[in-house]
Amino acid sequence: MIRARRMNAVGNGGFAGGPGAAASAGGLFDFSSSITRIFGLSMFASLLTGNGEGVGGNSSLKLIMLGMLVEFGRRFVQWVIERFRLQYSITAEFSEGDPAYDWIINFITQEKVWRRSRDFRVAAKSSQRRWAISTANDSQVIESAEYVPTYDLPQLFWWKRYWIEIKRTKGQTVGMSPFGPGGGPSGASIFLTIYTLDMSILSKLVEAAKKQYFEVSRPHVIVHSVTAHSYGPKFYWNNVKRKPRRPLSSIILPGTTLDELIADIRDFLKMEDWYMSAGIPHRRGYLLFGPPGTGKSSTIHAIAGELKMEIYSVSLAAHFVDDTFLEQAVSSVPKGSILLIEDIDCAFSREEDDDDFAPANPFVPGMVMGRHNQRRQRRSAVTLSGLLNILDGVGSEEGKIFFATTNYVDSLDTALMRPGRIDRKVEYTLATQEQAAALFNRFYPINHVTPESLLESGKPVTDEQKAATLAKLTEQFMACVPDHEFSTAELQGFLLSCKMMPEKAAQGVAGWVADERRQREEKKARIEAKKRRQQEKADKAEVDKFQSTLAKINGGGFGATPVNGGAGIPPPPNAAKPTNGATLVVPPAAEAQANGAKAKPAVNGTNSDSATVNGDVSENESTKGA
Numbered sequence: 001m002i003r004a005r006r007m008n009a010v011g012n013g014g015f016a017g018g019p020g021a022a023a024s025a026g027g028l029f030d031f032s033s034s035i036t037r038i039f040g041l042s043m044f045a046s047l048l049t050g051n052g053e054g055v056g057g058n059s060s061l062k063l064i065m066l067g068m069l070v071e072f073g074r075r076f077v078q079w080v081i082e083r084f085r086l087q088y089s090i091t092a093e094f095s096e097g098d099p100a101y102d103w104i105i106n107f108i109t110q111e112k113v114w115r116r117s118r119d120f121r122v123a124a125k126s127s128q129r130r131w132a133i134s135t136a137n138d139s140q141v142i143e144s145a146e147y148v149p150t151y152d153l154p155q156l157f158w159w160k161r162y163w164i165e166i167k168r169t170k171g172q173t174v175g176m177s178p179f180g181p182g183g184g185p186s187g188a189s190i191f192l193t194i195y196t197l198d199m200s201i202l203s204k205l206v207e208a209a210k211k212q213y214f215e216v217s218r219p220h221v222i223v224h225s226v227t228a229h230s231y232g233p234k235f236y237w238n239n240v241k242r243k244p245r246r247p248l249s250s251i252i253l254p255g256t257t258l259d260e261l262i263a264d265i266r267d268f269l270k271m272e273d274w275y276m277s278a279g280i281p282h283r284r285g286y287l288l289f290g291p292p293g294t295g296k297s298s299t300i301h302a303i304a305g306e307l308k309m310e311i312y313s314v315s316l317a318a319h320f321v322d323d324t325f326l327e328q329a330v331s332s333v334p335k336g337s338i339l340l341i342e343d344i345d346c347a348f349s350r351e352e353d354d355d356d357f358a359p360a361n362p363f364v365p366g367m368v369m370g371r372h373n374q375r376r377q378r379r380s381a382v383t384l385s386g387l388l389n390i391l392d393g394v395g396s397e398e399g400k401i402f403f404a405t406t407n408y409v410d411s412l413d414t415a416l417m418r419p420g421r422i423d424r425k426v427e428y429t430l431a432t433q434e435q436a437a438a439l440f441n442r443f444y445p446i447n448h449v450t451p452e453s454l455l456e457s458g459k460p461v462t463d464e465q466k467a468a469t470l471a472k473l474t475e476q477f478m479a480c481v482p483d484h485e486f487s488t489a490e491l492q493g494f495l496l497s498c499k500m501m502p503e504k505a506a507q508g509v510a511g512w513v514a515d516e517r518r519q520r521e522e523k524k525a526r527i528e529a530k531k532r533r534q535q536e537k538a539d540k541a542e543v544d545k546f547q548s549t550l551a552k553i554n555g556g557g558f559g560a561t562p563v564n565g566g567a568g569i570p571p572p573p574n575a576a577k578p579t580n581g582a583t584l585v586v587p588p589a590a591e592a593q594a595n596g597a598k599a600k601p602a603v604n605g606t607n608s609d610s611a612t613v614n615g616d617v618s619e620n621e622s623t624k625g626a
């Protein structure tokens with residue numbers, strides 16, 4: 001490019017004068033003469049020597065010439081700098097969606113590279129992770145918004161005796177469809193130029209950035225997921241949330257389930273070399289299954305926090321997730337992360353019949369709005385073979401822990417469940433009394449217990465008395481919660497209504513259980529009534545269809561145009577021509593029925609469009625009456 005511009009300048013010089021003109025320059029301007037001779041810009045020489053004869057002696061022309069010379073000089077210097085950069089610098093590109101991009105963005109945020117930025121996007125603080133910088137001078141000020149520099153202006157900064165230049169390009173929307181493969185945004189990129197000849201500086205910087213990134217994110221669990229609107233060909237894990245770490249002790253599971261699970265994962269992580277030497281792919285799959293609200297997702301978040309791993313989560317219920325997407329998204333998950341596939345049963349096409357789900361997003365067909373809507377749309381674009389291929393075929397990635405969750409374990413294919421794909425299954429059940437008691441104790445630490453009877457006496461309450469009261473309340477609470485009837489989430493919901501009031505919780509739980517049972521009965525009755533109504537509607541449609549067939553028969557269809565080219569052959573007395581061209585053979589019984597008698601008619605078709613209908617008229621009629 002630069003070279004091409006230089007050639008233009010040569011051409012212009014040649015046109016205005018000739019090498020001979022430059023030769024007239026002398027003394028002080030020897031240097032410029034030689035440059036112009038080189039480039040054939042003889043007129044510049046005459047301009048600089050004050051000899052305007054070569055170009056007509058016009059002063060404005062001289063000015064233009066001077067401008068051209070300055071422009072030429074500028075481009076020349078640019079060219080030299082570019083050469084220098086190519087020769088003495090290392091440039092690296094980091095693409096959005098790749099974990100290394102996050103490391104670098106975090107690095108430049110920590111290094112306050114963009115502190116002179118004047119162009120921000122401002123958003124209220126949320127769990128959404130943004131690479132914001134603090135604009136407040138006073139560290140005591142709590143900011144309720146996040147200020148994200150547009151990161152578009154190139155910046156130069158000094159890091160460990162090296163000059164580094166950083167530049168960011170915005171993502172673009174490519175392809176036709178914003179939701180399908182080949183379409184959508186392609187993410188932003190960061191270009192980092194280090195002025196050095198030492199290649200190792202780049203890897204040192206990347207390693208430092210990675211370390212810093214994990215230190216900064218330590219208090220949180222980072223969950224990467226994908227949203228339809230920004231899904232693109234090179235851009236999968238674009239939605240990143242920061243969640244507070246959840247202690248393992250906050251997960252309440254019966255017996256030693258949690259301890260065994262965490263020990264198994266720790267073992268796996270320690271044994272990479274053993275896996276390699278045994279020729280076994282270093283990956284492990286866990287399936288957590290059970291009713292909603294029993295702690296499956298919470299367990300995975302707590303484990304990720306404990307092991308300082310990031311979660312890459314994808315739900316098979318999302319309409320844009322198909323085999324290709326899943327394969328590419330999974331292969332871009334970095335080693336040492338947790339891959340979480342939610343609603344894995346969706347790859348096995350089951351229908352949802354619960355009536356409690358909210359309608360899907362009316363603006364985007366099939367768009368997933370929330371967990372409940374996800375369950376409504378059960379059919380996934382991911383096929384079983386695609387999923388199996390990803391789990392253990394060419395697409396399987398090593399050094400990863402894979403978690404799958406489902407509420408419908410029975411609908412999973414046995415092929416998925418075999419070791420190597422799913423190595424360990426953990427069942428989650430509705431809460432046991434033991435879990436209810438543990439939850440009660442988690443909600444009400446001992447210092448929250450204030451035995452009113454003792455307080456009234458005016459004497460100070462000792463820790464022993466508090467502990468005894470808490471034990472009594474726990475016992476009372478536990479006794480009222482039946483085993484395996486309510487999920488932990490439901491119990492948690494009740495306890496949240498009695499925050500800091502253990503006595504109220506212990507006394508109110510029996511009433512809450514009765515209420516919940518009544519509501520469940522009502523819901524069950526509603527669902528049954530709805531099913532009955534649907535059945536009645538289906539029955540009525542059947543009867544109507546049959547009656548219209550009979551009406552056609554009675555309407556004198558016999559003897560009309562023959563259907564199979566059998567011109568002149570009269571159809572049997574019980575044959576009619578239905579609208580789809582098939583021959584309906586109506587047994588005598590149907591005729592009797594058409595006349596009001598109860599019978600079981602048959603409609604037999606002779607081609608693929610035809611059907612056999614066996615309707616119990618007496619039943620249908622009674623249904624219709626109902």
Ligand SMILES: Nc1ncnc2c1ncn2[C@@H]1O[C@H](COP(=O)(O)OP(=O)(O)OP(=O)(O)O)[C@@H](O)[C@H]1O
Pocket residue numbers: 250251252253290291292293294295296297298299406407428488489490492
């Ligand atoms: N075993 C548990 N221990 C601690 N908290 C729990 C447990 N089960 C449920 N909860 C609480 O209930 C809420 C929902 O739990 P979570 O999302 O983990 O359930 P889930 O089994 O993953 O549900 P779903 O199948 O609908 O995804 C969370 O706030 C969590 O704190």
